[in-house]
Amino acid sequence: MNNKLAFNIGAGILLVLLAAALFAPLVAPQNPFRQNLEQDLLAYSSAHPLGTDKLGRDILSRVIYGGRISLSVGVVTVALSLTVGLAVGSLAGYCGGWVDHLLMRLVDILLAFPGILLAIAFTAVLGPGLDHVVLALCLIGWTSYARLVRGEILGLRQREFVQAARALGCPPARIVRLHLLPSLWAPLMIQATFGLAAAIVAEGSLSFLGLGVEPPTPSWGAMLNDGRQFLLVAPHLTSYPGLAIMVTVLALNLVGDALQEQLNARNR
Amino acid sequence: MKRYFIHRLLLLLPTLLGALTLVFGLIHLVPGDPVEVMLGETASAADKQQLRQSLGLDQPLSTQYRKFLSGLVSGDLGQSLFEPASVSEIIRARLTATLELALCAMLAAVMISFPLATLAAARHGRWLDRCALVFSLLGLSLPNFWLGPLLMIVFSIQLGWAPVSGRGGLSHLFLPAVTLGLGMAAILTRILRAGLLQALQEDYIRTARAKGLAESAVWLKHTLRNALLSVVTIMSLQFGGLLAGSLITETIFSWPGLGRLTVQAIQTRDYPLVQGCVLVIAVAYVLVNFFTDLLYQLVDPRVSYEQ
Numbered sequence: 113m114n115n116k117l118a119f120n121i122g123a124g125i126l127l128v129l130l131a132a133a134l135f136a137p138l139v140a141p142q143n144p145f146r147q148n149l150e151q152d153l154l155a156y157s158s159a160h161p162l163g164t165d166k167l168g169r170d171i172l173s174r175v176i177y178g179g180r181i182s183l184s185v186g187v188v189t190v191a192l193s194l195t196v197g198l199a200v201g202s203l204a205g206y207c208g209g210w211v212d213h214l215l216m217r218l219v220d221i222l223l224a225f226p227g228i229l230l231a232i233a234f235t236a237v238l239g240p241g242l243d244h245v246v247l248a249l250c251l252i253g254w255t256s257y258a259r260l261v262r263g264e265i266l267g268l269r270q271r272e273f274v275q276a277a278r279a280l281g282c283p284p285a286r287i288v289r290l291h292l293l294p295s296l297w298a299p300l301m302i303q304a305t306f307g308l309a310a311a312i313v314a315e316g317s318l319s320f321l322g323l324g325v326e327p328p329t330p331s332w333g334a335m336l337n338d339g340r341q342f343l344l345v346a347p348h349l350t351s352y353p354g355l356a357i358m359v360t361v362l363a364l365n366l367v368g369d370a371l372q373e374q375l376n377a378r379n380r
Numbered sequence: 381m382k383r384y385f386i387h388r389l390l391l392l393l394p395t396l397l398g399a400l401t402l403v404f405g406l407i408h409l410v411p412g413d414p415v416e417v418m419l420g421e422t423a424s425a426a427d428k429q430q431l432r433q434s435l436g437l438d439q440p441l442s443t444q445y446r447k448f449l450s451g452l453v454s455g456d457l458g459q460s461l462f463e464p465a466s467v468s469e470i471i472r473a474r475l476t477a478t479l480e481l482a483l484c485a486m487l488a489a490v491m492i493s494f495p496l497a498t499l500a501a502a503r504h505g506r507w508l509d510r511c512a513l514v515f516s517l518l519g520l521s522l523p524n525f526w527l528g529p530l531l532m533i534v535f536s537i538q539l540g541w542a543p544v545s546g547r548g549g550l551s552h553l554f555l556p557a558v559t560l561g562l563g564m565a566a567i568l569t570r571i572l573r574a575g576l577l578q579a580l581q582e583d584y585i586r587t588a589r590a591k592g593l594a595e596s597a598v599w600l601k602h603t604l605r606n607a608l609l610s611v612v613t614i615m616s617l618q619f620g621g622l623l624a625g626s627l628i629t630e631t632i633f634s635w636p637g638l639g640r641l642t643v644q645a646i647q648t649r650d651y652p653l654v655q656g657c658v659l660v661i662a663v664a665y666v667l668v669n670f671f672t673d674l675l676y677q678l679v680d681p682r683v684s685y686e687q
Contacts, residue, residue: 220391221398224666225658226624230402233658236646237409313523317628320525321643336525340632347533354526362521369517 115370122366129360133179140173144330153346163348165338174330175352181331182360185242186311189249190304196250197257198300202288204258205265216262219255227252228314235323245324249311260303264296298375305368309361316357332357385674392670399666403659404448407435407651418461418649434459435652457656462648467656471638475660477547478637481630482622484553485561486615492561493568498604500569501576512569519566524625528559528632545634556633560625564618571614575607582606609676616672620665 132139141161148168155163162171204215222230234248268274269292277287318324319333327334332353339349410417415428415437432438435458436447451457457467500512535555536544542554579585580603588598626639634640638657645653 217394217398220395221402224395224399224669225402225662226620226665229624229627229658229661232627232642232646233403233406233654234409236654237406237651238411309521316523317525320628321631321646323646333525336529340529343529343533344537347529347537350526350529350533354523354530357523357526358518358521361523362517365517365521 115373118366119370122363122370125359125363126367129179129363130183132176133183136176136180140170140176142170142173144169144173144177145328146170153342153349155346155348162352163346165335165349166342171335171349171352174335175332175356178330178332178335178353179356179360181242181325181329182312182315182333182357185246185249185315186308189246189253189311189315190307192246192250193253193307194257194300194304196254197259198261198293198296200254201258201261202265202292205262206269206284206288206292208266212262215258219258222252222255225252227310228317231314231318232321232323235318240323240326242325245315245318248318249314253307253311256307257300257303260299261296264299265292268292268295298371298378302368302371302375305364305371309364309368312357312360312364388670388673392666396663396666399662400449400452400659401445403655403662404445406655406658407437408441410651414651418651431461452659457659458652460653461650463650463653467653470641470653471656471660474636474638474641477635478623478626478630478639481553481556481560481626481635481637482619484557485559485622485629486564486619488557488561489564489568489618490615492565493572496565497569497572497576498599500573501580501603502599504577509573512573516566516570516573519562519569522562524559524563525628525632527562528555528629531555531559532632545632547636556629556635559632560622560629563625564615564622567614567618568611572607572611575610576603579603579606612676613672616668616675619668620661623661623664 142159146169148164151160151164151168152166153164154160154168157163160170160172162175165171165174200215200219204212230252231245231248234251235244238244238247265288274287274291277291282291315324315331316333316336319331320337322334322337324333325331335353336350339346339353342349407414413428415432415435416423419427419431429438436444439447455468457471460467460470463470496512496515500509503509532544532555535541541551543552546552585598585602588602589595593601623638626635626637627642628639629635630637630639631643638660642654642657642661645651645657
């Protein structure tokens with residue numbers, strides 16, 4: 113697929129999803145919390161285009177509102193992880209020496225765990241809830257940004273323009289902010305795109321295990337978990353939230369791949 | 381090789397100790413009183429005190445940490461709160477099932493990705509190559525907590541080709557192994573295809589063809605062998621991911637392994653068991669990465685510690 117086309121398709125899907133999440137009260141046909149036990153586990157009807165769940169709640173509305181949770185957890189996780197990773201990576205890369213060794217060993221220790229396992233362990237211990245999910249995902253999330261920033265800064269700090277700034281007496285924080293960071297935005301944005309996809313899947317995994325958002329708040333992962341009990345009689349309960357996650361992650365991967373390809377072409 | 385091994389070992393020890401410290405700290409992160417969280421508010425003061433003593437939570441942190449490490453050396457991971465067995469015994473009983481599943485998932489990933497990536501590289505730019513790219517993109521985007529139920533609906537409920545859940549013969553392994561291995565297959569397809577395409581551009585391939593070597597020998601001896609280097613690393617990193625991914629896959633298919641045990645321990649708030657499971661998975665992950673580093677050097681002697 114053409115690189116530009118892939119980017120446009122991915123970005124288009126993301127825009128639609130973002131708009132649906134932002135304007136959920138206007139877009140959703142029904143109240144996602146309203147129960148109607150007389151109409152439980154309906155497949156399709158004009159009032160409920162995607163059917164209803166075990167409590168008779170409209171699935172389309174819950175999928176739309178669920179997007180708010182998944183996307184906001186992803187965005188907040190990426191923003192916090194990026195901020196921490198940027199600060200730690202800059203410090204390690206610019207200072208070097210024992211500061212670099214110490215911070216990178218910490219990164220190694222955290223990366224010694226499969227990310228999702230540590231997130232599951234932390235939310236299991238702290239208890240379910242959105243803030244705990246974000247905290248658990250950030251705990252591992254910042255490490256990849258810190259590694260990336262450190263690596264880039266190590267390569268840049270010996271360049272003439274940085275040495276010239278240092279010779280002119282420019283303070284380290286200013287050198288990092290004005291001279292180094294502008295070169296880092298492109299790889300960081302690519303990393304953030306893939307990080308967003310990973311965070312959405314991780315939130316889904318935690319909610320699927322009952323460690324994410326608490327009922328009755330709709331979340332794609334939690335909806336999948338609820339629907340699992342009715343696989344035989346109502347497979348649509350798992351289909352739509354699963355499809356929503358897949359389409360979101362697919363769109364992010366398309367955008368991330370296209371950006372990566374563009375950056376590679378620029379560096380060649 | 382010896383120097384490389386020592387360097388890697390020196391890096392392994394602090395990482396391992398750090399990971400163990402983090403696992404030790406888990407139980408101390410429980411908001412409020414961990415004993416009350418585990419037993420519930422209605423538990424009697426005597427029961428709480430007994431549990432506090434058996435977990436060693438009434439002792440200073442440094443003593444607890446020392447006992448935790450010395451316990452690990454002798455293979456003692458503590459006592460489960462709700463099962464009449466030690467954590468080590470419970471984990472040992474479940475470990476085989478998880479390893480069986482993870483290895484089969486890896487095998488499934490290799491069996492899907494190797495032929496697909498090779499065909500894609502051989503037919504670069506054609507429809508087969510595009511199909512491989514679409515497969516890898518979809519495989520990376522499909523979360524296993526959706527793929528599992530999806531495969532279950534199609535292959536167990538509609539077609540009746542595989543059992544819905546449980547552990548038994550090969551038919552029981554099919555769906556969980558594919559669910560767990562598909563993401564890995566997608567990554568391997570992508571990495572191997574890129575590696576093969578890069579290797580095909582090299583001078584030694586042109587030389588091999590120029591001297592009249594059969595095309596199959598060019599692919600097997602030169603192209604595939606050189607492209608395998610990056611695949612080895614990815615496979616080891618993914619193996620750790622498979623162990624973590626088993627938490628969800630085993631839960632979906634009621635597979636009696638370490639992953640399901642972890643989730644059950646979380647649900648019953650059996651924190652010593654949670655701690656033990658996380659520890660075993662983390663240590664396995666660290667050790668797999670360590671041995672991969674060594675394997676990498678064996679596969680390609682040009683790799684050195686300095687690199």
